[in-house]
Amino acid sequence: MKIATWNVNSLKVRLPHVLDWLAAHQPDVLCLQETKLEDKNFPVTEIAAAGYTVRYSGQKTYNGVAILSKLAATPVATAIPDFIDEQKRILAADIGGIRIVNAYFPNGQAVGSDKYEYKLKWIAALTQWLRDQLKQQQKLILLGDFNIAPDARDVHDPQAWKGQILCSEPEREAFRALVALGFSDSFRLFEQPGKIFTWWDYRMMAFRRNMGLRIDHILLSPPLASVCRSCTVDKAPRKLERPSDHAPVMAQLEFAQ
């Protein structure tokens, strides 16, 4: 089973890239963030033609998440229960006996800002919810754009980013608290080359200079971590014309026949 996550920064603009990527890699599940589409405008027909069913939860201009899958997806949630939030950042579904939680974490803007406080509260609420979810469903994947670079290895210039948004200690602590529920960061299950990132700023020729951060993640609960065979970042779509600023991340799980 191949499962992937990709912040597309507008599905309207990126639909051709997504369709090409599905055709090339044939993931069983692809979770998208920042679709920036109202549900009535979601390109269901084009995605169905590519051989995928799709669940989506969006809004005008900002945010928006979707789950594309080859197998049917049973809806589970479109928000963190008991957390009042206008922003469409969560989509959970059951696919083939696995609970998939697709998350677009808040950016946080700047350490100490209102948006930063919202980010930390949002992550705390997500953590509480997943603590309960893991009691009900042992096979659980939390993936998406976390907007957190977990440690120095995940940052092109750790000194320059020290204490900054996406790298601050409270954000990293929140990431560790989430992982401590029992997850594994699938990327770190394997020996990885250095300087692998999933996001590069559009400015300053950041991609060409590999000035990036690893902020998109696939976390696996124990029965899934034990069957994970790889986790890789595909930089190829970032090289295309009008790319998303994020690259897709894909994990392979191998189940006994």
Place this chain on the structure above:
DNA sequence: ATGGCTTGAGTGTCAAGA
């Protein structure tokens, strides 16, 4: 030098992203 690009909304230029 706190900018630099990209998107959406909308037709001015600004908010937001990370």
